[in-house]
Amino acid sequence: MAVAGPRARRRRVATRAGAGGPSYPAWLAAPALAYYALFFLVPLGLMAAVALAERVGHADFVYTLNVENFTDLWDPLYRGIFWETVQLAFVGSLATLLVGFPLAYYLARHARRKTLLLLLVIVPFWTSFLIRTYAWLIILDPDFPAVRALRSVGVLPEDFSVLYTPTAIYIGVVYTYLPLMILPVYAALERMDWSLVEAAQDLGDSPLRAFRRVTLPLALPGVVAGTLLVFIPMMGEYLNPVILGGDKTIFVGNLIGLQFGSSRDWPFGSAIAMVLIAAMTIVVLVYSRLVSREEQYGG
Numbered sequence: 001m002a003v004a005g006p007r008a009r010r011r012r013v014a015t016r017a018g019a020g021g022p023s024y025p026a027w028l029a030a031p032a033l034a035y036y037a038l039f040f041l042v043p044l045g046l047m048a049a050v051a052l053a054e055r056v057g058h059a060d061f062v063y064t065l066n067v068e069n070f071t072d073l074w075d076p077l078y079r080g081i082f083w084e085t086v087q088l089a090f091v092g093s094l095a096t097l098l099v100g101f102p103l104a105y106y107l108a109r110h111a112r113r114k115t116l117l118l119l120l121v122i123v124p125f126w127t128s129f130l131i132r133t134y135a136w137l138i139i140l141d142p143d144f145p146a147v148r149a150l151r152s153v154g155v156l157p158e159d160f161s162v163l164y165t166p167t168a169i170y171i172g173v174v175y176t177y178l179p180l181m182i183l184p185v186y187a188a189l190e191r192m193d194w195s196l197v198e199a200a201q202d203l204g205d206s207p208l209r210a211f212r213r214v215t216l217p218l219a220l221p222g223v224v225a226g227t228l229l230v231f232i233p234m235m236g237e238y239l240n241p242v243i244l245g246g247d248k249t250i251f252v253g254n255l256i257g258l259q260f261g262s263s264r265d266w267p268f269g270s271a272i273a274m275v276l277i278a279a280m281t282i283v284v285l286v287y288s289r290l291v292s293r294e295e296q297y298g299g
Helices: 006-017 026-051 068-074 076-109 114-126 129-139 145-152 166-190 195-202 207-235 239-243 252-260 266-296
Strands: 054-056 060-062
Touching: 026 266, 054 266, 068 076, 068 266, 076 114, 076 166, 076 207, 076 252, 114 166, 129 166, 129 239, 166 207, 166 239, 195 207, 207 266, 239 252, 252 266
Parallel strands: none
Antiparallel strands: 054 060
């Protein structure tokens, strides 16, 4: 019986150790972990400490264990603001999905110049978010030439005006976050085996039924990922309500800005931010659990 040499034994050990892929020393993650701790965990800890502080005078505060900053959020006024924010995020995410899914479907299945069209989807990200929002301020203005032309031919009523209304805010958020919905949905549809849809139709399914039974379940991971990418930033939306809404409707993002700005109540603003972060963390954990369960049971 032959005895394996040292090189063969090392090869077998390396194969067993790297069965799940190549192994690397843990210290390679140190720069990323240090960056994460310095610019996320430390500021988050400071915000949590300020959220428990007590306001003194107009702009000062002292570090205590004051929970009134959190209990004050049960006031009907602030609960209403949180509810308005959830509505904005939910309706905005739904509208973004309704607009983005057909475009992603077209790109994945029918488009010939996919690279060019994807580039056009991404191009808005090359421009400042602030500039894009101000562009809609000009477009939605009642005196904008296109709006005046549509009014003159009777397509729009003479008193048409959506600027500084909730409608303008929804238009702004859908436009702003549309690429974040299109890209993950497109990625999920691009990986599909379209012969499955053809097989379903050959077996008697209508196109709509084949879409519901085959396409939609396979695209669901992309839909969920896109919804998450859109929903979370909408919960902290600030610029669109201020610029397009005329700062007439207060959402959580605006409320936090007011507390840190004109009100100078940093403890209360930090408490609002911590509640928002906690809520979004729960959403992310639920999403992660759904994704892991789907991977465990094979989608």
